[in-house]
Amino acid sequence: MRHGKYPFIIGxxxxxxxxxxxxxxxxxxxxxxxxxxxxxxYGTFKDIGFDNFVKLWNDEVIWTALxxxxxxxxxxxxxxxxxxxxxxxxxxxxxxxxxGMTRGVWGSKIYRVVFFFPQLLALALVAVIFQxxxxxxxxxxxxxxxxxxxxxxxxxxxxxxALTCILIVLIWQAVGFYVVLFSAGMGSIGxxxxxxxxxxxxxxxxxxxxITLPLLWGNIQVAWIYLGIAAFDAFALVxxxxxxxxxxxxxxxxxxxxxxxxxxxxxxxxxxSAIGVVLFFLALSFAxxxxxxxxxxxxxx
Amino acid sequence: xxxxxxxxxDRRSLLRRAAAVGLAATPAVxxxxxxxxxxxxxxxxxxxxxxxADNPLGIDPKAPVEIVIFDGGLGTKYATDVDTPMxxxxxxxxxxxxxxxxxxxxxxxxxxxAGNAPDMINNxxxxxxxxGAIVKxxxxxxxxxxxxxxxxxxxxxxxxxxxxxxxxxxxTYDVDGGRKPFAVNYSFTVFGxxxxxxxxxxxxxxxxxxxxxxxxxxxxxxxxxxxxxxxxGANASYYMVRAIMTSAAxxxxxxxxxxxxxxxxxxxxxxxxxxxxxxxxxxxxxYMNKSFLGLRxxxxxxxxxxxxxxxxxxxxxLENEQAASITPNFEYAVAPYPSVTTSDQLPATAINAAAxxxxxASTKGTNVQGGKEYLRVMLSxxxxxxxTKLTKSLTVVAGAADGQTISPGLxxxxxxxxxxxxxxxxxxxxxxxYKKMNDASLEAVNALMFNGGDAQKFCDTMEKVAQDVAKDxxxxxxxxx
Numbered sequence: 001m002r003h004g005k006y007p008f009i010i011g012x013x014x015x016x017x018x019x020x021x022x023x024x025x026x027x028x029x030x031x032x033x034x035x036x037x038x039x040x041x042y043g044t045f046k047d048i049g050f051d052n053f054v055k056l057w058n059d060e061v062i063w064t065a066l067x068x069x070x071x072x073x074x075x076x077x078x079x080x081x082x083x084x085x086x087x088x089x090x091x092x093x094x095x096x097x098x099x100g101m102t103r104g105v106w107g108s109k110i111y112r113v114v115f116f117f118p119q120l121l122a123l124a125l126v127a128v129i130f131q132x133x134x135x136x137x138x139x140x141x142x143x144x145x146x147x148x149x150x151x152x153x154x155x156x157x158x159x160x161x162a163l164t165c166i167l168i169v170l171i172w173q174a175v176g177f178y179v180v181l182f183s184a185g186m187g188s189i190g191x192x193x194x195x196x197x198x199x200x201x202x203x204x205x206x207x208x209x210x211i212t213l214p215l216l217w218g219n220i221q222v223a224w225i226y227l228g229i230a231a232f233d234a235f236a237l238v239x240x241x242x243x244x245x246x247x248x249x250x251x252x253x254x255x256x257x258x259x260x261x262x263x264x265x266x267x268x269x270x271x272x273s274a275i276g277v278v279l280f281f282l283a284l285s286f287a288x289x290x291x292x293x294x295x296x297x298x299x300x301x
Numbered sequence: 302x303x304x305x306x307x308x309x310x311d312r313r314s315l316l317r318r319a320a321a322v323g324l325a326a327t328p329a330v331x332x333x334x335x336x337x338x339x340x341x342x343x344x345x346x347x348x349x350x351x352x353x354a355d356n357p358l359g360i361d362p363k364a365p366v367e368i369v370i371f372d373g374g375l376g377t378k379y380a381t382d383v384d385t386p387m388x389x390x391x392x393x394x395x396x397x398x399x400x401x402x403x404x405x406x407x408x409x410x411x412x413x414x415a416g417n418a419p420d421m422i423n424n425x426x427x428x429x430x431x432x433g434a435i436v437k438x439x440x441x442x443x444x445x446x447x448x449x450x451x452x453x454x455x456x457x458x459x460x461x462x463x464x465x466x467x468x469x470x471x472x473t474y475d476v477d478g479g480r481k482p483f484a485v486n487y488s489f490t491v492f493g494x495x496x497x498x499x500x501x502x503x504x505x506x507x508x509x510x511x512x513x514x515x516x517x518x519x520x521x522x523x524x525x526x527x528x529x530x531x532x533x534g535a536n537a538s539y540y541m542v543r544a545i546m547t548s549a550a551x552x553x554x555x556x557x558x559x560x561x562x563x564x565x566x567x568x569x570x571x572x573x574x575x576x577x578x579x580x581x582x583x584x585x586x587x588y589m590n591k592s593f594l595g596l597r598x599x600x601x602x603x604x605x606x607x608x609x610x611x612x613x614x615x616x617x618x619l620e621n622e623q624a625a626s627i628t629p630n631f632e633y634a635v636a637p638y639p640s641v642t643t644s645d646q647l648p649a650t651a652i653n654a655a656a657x658x659x660x661x662a663s664t665k666g667t668n669v670q671g672g673k674e675y676l677r678v679m680l681s682x683x684x685x686x687x688x689t690k691l692t693k694s695l696t697v698v699a700g701a702a703d704g705q706t707i708s709p710g711l712x713x714x715x716x717x718x719x720x721x722x723x724x725x726x727x728x729x730x731x732x733x734x735y736k737k738m739n740d741a742s743l744e745a746v747n748a749l750m751f752n753g754g755d756a757q758k759f760c761d762t763m764e765k766v767a768q769d770v771a772k773d774x775x776x777x778x779x780x781x782x
Contacts, residue, residue, distance in 0.1 A: 136591070265431070
């Protein structure tokens with residue numbers, strides 16, 4: 001058994017590692033290299049040191065985009081996790097216990113499937129659907145449901161609310177996946193713990209805060225990091241849904257959109273790479289910070 | 302406890318799956334650099350032949366030529382059924398390798414950078430490449446010899462002499478050796494306000510020529526419960542920019558627009574620009590509600606097709622684009638933008654008409670001269686006429702479609718063109734030269750039209766953007782005479 005271990009592991013890992021090295025690590029290395037050049041995306045380039053980063057520091061639109069990513073980063077994970085936890089709890093434990101078994105609210109099996117639906121749709125499809133949901137005149141789905149005498153809501157055409165509209169779609173799309181993730185987590189919490197707590201007369205709310213939440217901490221931590229990375233992205237929705245790709249008046253501009261515009265529309269691939277480098281470090285430090293800050297609170301399940 | 306979660310999705314396998322998703326969800330920015338080329342600049346071996354009266358571009362009659370056509374609004378039939386057979390008729394031994402794609406940049410950019418590009422490329426569509434950057438990278442061939450060569454089927458004239466004024470200039474760029482033409486902008490678009498002629502006839506509405514007539518008519522249309530003038534702010538603000546630019550040129554001649562193209566300091570503060578922005582800003586304030594800011598081209602088009610919108614600013618491709626959607630009660634016609642002031646320097650009939658749809662020969666092909674020869678075929682009168690018949694778009698080949706009745710909108714556009722006579726101007730190029738400025742103008746025009754019509758703010762915003770572009774050494778500059 002022992003001498004067969006290494007060939008087995010190497011055989012198993014060689015392909016994934018090679019793919020990862022070429023398509024992820026290799027691409028990142030190229031990006032780092034390009035961020036120090038003036039490459040347009042066509043033909044040759046020359047080195048310009050850190051000029052791209054200086055330009056980036058002075059670029060107002062980048063700062064606007066960064067603020068918007070920050071907003072998404074603060075709000076999206078917390079709201080998504082809160083909703084997903086609530087739903088998962090209701091689906092698994094919310095129905096109280098019967099015959100010593102905790103169970104979900106009535107119809108929980110159907111809800112579980114329904115909540116997962118958005119996850120099955122391609123993000124581009126979701127964006128196109130919500131474009132119509134948010135239609136700014138009477139033909140829009142939400143506006144069509146409002147009374148005729150009301151002025152239509154502008155949604156994505158309103159500078160103040162456009163980013164919130166995007167945020168809602170991001171959350172709507174993500175919740176189903178985390179409901180399933182947390183449900184699985186709850187499934188691994190021992191039945192006897194719930195039983196004991198129920199015998200002690202714990203209410204459903206107490207059950208949630210004293211038992212479910214601490215024992216799910218590892219899952220929540222993971223969810224937080226994934227959602228944070230998603231908040232740094234948001235590209236597909238902004239690209240497809242918003243007024244003039246990031247408008248009106250840059251009110252939905254995000255870093256990933258700036259990378260796309262600079263790389264493919266403004267022919268400034270070097271500059272776009274510099275933004276990519278910044279985004280890389282932001283995402284990395286976010287993940288590191290999250291793990292650090294939340295580590296001490298975890299309870300071993 | 303649910304049996305689904307317990308038996309099939311235990312926590313560990315779910316985390317494993319989540320990890321796989323997380324890997325894919327890492328921002329995909331790394332991929333962007335995956336298409337870096339070798340950056341080699343060495344000359345490729347080119348197929349060439351001997352120049353003669355019959356072979357003015359000196360192509361190798363036996364060498365194959367590879368062409369790529371954008372498969373979009375114009376279709377590909379004009380290439381497969383007209384241009385290629387014409388080319389093959391003359392050069393029977395030369396094989397034409399043809400591909401059509403909707404994704405020009407995705408498929409062609411890596412080949413340009415790797416140095417094995419097709420010989421003739423149609424750069425168009427949502428995924429089109431930044432042509433200025435291609436020229437700067439030396440990937441587009443100088444077309445001076447093509448325009449100086451004799452026309453394919455108009456005796457006694459060079460190719461250049463058969464084209465409408467401004468057609469060559471639109472594909473001309475500043476390079477190290479001076480200003481040279483690098484692109485054939487093949488289709489010819491007439492810009493104006495499109496409307497339903499039948500709706501106007503029914504209501505006895507006449508097309509306005511002065512601004513006072515225009516606003517009076519707008520009041521009448523509004524009273525009839527129809528939006529008098531609208532554009533789609535979400536993805537077609539470009540047309541509104543063009544409307545303002547056209548009005549500015551009519552107030553103060555095309556020189557106003559040339560100054561913008563040349564990034565002349567203060568050009569956006571010129572009185573003509575401000576007057577035009579002021580006048581249009583008021584149209585926005587009075588006649589358009591804010592929902593149009595969030596609507597798309599197709600959505601506003603649908604409203605016009607249903608007679609809910611009267612005037613729509615657009616180019617002559619509109620009719621073909623909407624051919625399947627309009628009812629027999631709808632007949633496209635087009636009117637010039639009315640004069641803004643009584644002292645406009647150009648007459649009310651003056652219009653903006655510009656060449657578009659880039660075709661270029663690539664230096665990274667193996668048969669560049671063959672690619673140019675293919676372009677010479679396209680620029681023949683016969684091919685141009687067939688193109689217009691197939692696509693309902695005029696071409697830059699002057700008068701190729703004269704005397705043809707093809708469609709009401711096209712006839713109306715042609716009519717407007719002949720009434721304008723010498724007062725047809727090419728317009729501006731800053732939107733294609735400086736993409737960043739173009740994007741900024743889309744935002745600025747939306748702010749002007751939907752946020753109270755502040756013309757001074759529009760001018761200030763654009764002036765700042767223009768000067769930022771002028772100062773940015775990473776953006777290659779072009780000039781216009």
